[in-house]
Amino acid sequence: MKKFNFHVKPIGLLDMLHFKQMVPRRRAMLQSGSLDPITSVYAVNRLAQSMHPKRQKAVVSAIIPRRDANTYVLKADKLAYFRAGQYVSVKLTIGDAVTARPYTLAASPARALEGEYEITVKRAQDGFVSDYILNNWEVGTEVTLSGPEGPFSYEPIRDEKEVVGLAGGSGITPFMAMARAILDGTEDFRLTLLYGSRTKADILYADELAAICAATDKVKVVHVLSEEEAEGFEHGFIGAELISKYAPGTYTLYICGPRAMHDFLAGELDRLGLDQKHIRREFVPAPASPAYFKAYTGDASRVYRLTVLALGEERTVPLRADEPVLTAIERAGIAAPSRCRSGECGWCRSRLVSGQVFIPDSMDGRRLADAGAGYIHPCSSWALSDLTLEIFPE
Ligand code: FES
Known part of the structure; x- marks a missing residue:
């Protein structure tokens, strides 16, 4: 049998003394500390907030026209750094609707260190938001963005060279x-x-x-x-x-x-x-109709009723069956949280209080526990009945 030799150092007088003084020393250190209350915002939290802001403001500083698209250069004194491949969610109020769309940052992250982002907006068929941006944004327009988001970026530990x-x-x-x-x-x-x-x-x-x-x-x-x-x-x-x-x-x-x-x-x-x-x-946005998915058995021509519970208030709005539930909330002017709009990020996570929804497997990014507890992502859910939904505004 293999033998192991363990050398255990015997406890000496100095060790005993050190042990004996440990408690009084700690007590003295605590008593000599500052009486000021501990700050409620730690420096590390401030750093994290500056790297992952919920909101950023920027101004359109240049527009590069392309075929059916524009590239917008966005400037600010300070913009959060990002990984190449990440996106920002652009927040917009268009008429009565409060909405957002994700756009990938197309410049090198190095440009963010100079307070500059770049996004390209392409005209889309029935593009409510893209049409608005292309028709209205000009040099000097102030825009509101989320912090950078998304996992579509190179990871040297995981990816091949x-x-x-x-x-x-x-x-x-x-x-x-x-x-x-x-x-x-x-x-x-x-x-x-x-x-x-x-x-x-x-x-x-x-x-x-x-x-x-x-x-x-x-x-x-x-x-x-x-x-x-x-x-x-x-x-x-x-x-x-x-x-x-x-x-x-x-x-x-x-x-x-x-x-x-x-x-x-x-x-x-x-x-x-x-x-x-x-x-x-990369995330794939919702299709124009749930009928796109073979598993859909609803009637996309129906209009249901959606009751939204948010911050102690309640509103009932029309709910078209052919649009993601998130769209109905936004169209009613209710500011719902969102980022990816493809079921993946979880920012729009809401509690389905009553009703039935269709969620295609390929767009179901919910955690198992959330799915079991009745939470849905309204950006990737379509109504199959009247709904009551509790949302959690940012
Ligand atoms: S906005 Fe990302 S999951 Fe709904």
């Missing part, structure tokens, strides 16, 4: 931040980006991407056109074949694009046999 990015349309913005961060040394990984656009003219940030590729061999961009034939471009939709053609040996896959792109890629990624731990997906 080689990253393959799949972008569709305005889903290019997190990759712009990543490419710019790689160029200025804020991030250290290699990015191969497959970027799908309808035509050459639809490519956002075309010149900026070309300039980055010319300046560093750590970023490579492959443009894929779905509705135009052009020399030097790939064609069709981004799928397993194209990914295999350009991807390096071992890589982490990042995906950001419209819902249709995610749906198409689901089968393609199976063909690649990639482990799920190597796939990162």
Whole structure:
């Protein structure tokens, strides 16, 4: 049998003395302390608040027009630092509605240290908020933002040094931040980006991407056109074949694009046999109707009644079955908390007091305990009956 030799130091006289004096010494230290009450705001909390503010104000300092989109440069004395790939939620009051939309920060995080963010807003079909911003924001407009949010950013402990990015349309913005961060040394990984656009003219940030590729061999961009034939471009939709053609040996896959792109890629990624731990997906906003989901069995043409309980007050408002519950609350001018608007972040977490909702599996980001206790995320829930909901305003 193996023998272990433990050397236990015998307790000496000095140790005994030290032990004996321990309590009187502590008592003396406590008595010599300041009589001032302990501050209610600790320095570390102040630091955390400045890094993760709930609200930030900024001013539009420049507008870069693009096809069906504008890039807005936002300035402030101080803006919270962020990780390349994160977003801010832009708070807006449009007519009677109080709403918010997430927009990815497209500049390098290094620019935040100079008090500058950049977001790009693309005109969307039936785009209530995007239309408002594109039609109303001008240089000098003051805007209210959340702090930076979201997990769609490179993590060196978790991710491979080689990253393959799949972008569709305005889903290019997190990759712009990543490419710019790689160029200025804020991030250290290699990015191969497959970027799908309808035509050459639809490519956002075309010149900026070309300039980055010319300046560093750590970023490579492959443009894929779905509705135009052009020399030097790939064609069709981004799928397993194209990914295999350009991807390096071992890589982490990042995906950001419209819902249709995610749906198409689901089968393609199976063909690649990639482990799920190597796939990162940016949140996908709610579709135009719950009928988009096969599991939906409700009647999307119905209009129900929603009773909202908030801060001891109660209001009943119309509730369209074809819109997420959050939209009905906002349309009534009730300021409900939200960030991602895709079921993931939990900021809109509310208590369903009564009624039935449809929550698609792919958008159910609730913790199990919350789901069991009757909490829902109204941004990813659709009414199947009249509802009573308790919300928790920020
Ligand atoms: S806003 Fe993120 S879960 Fe609803």
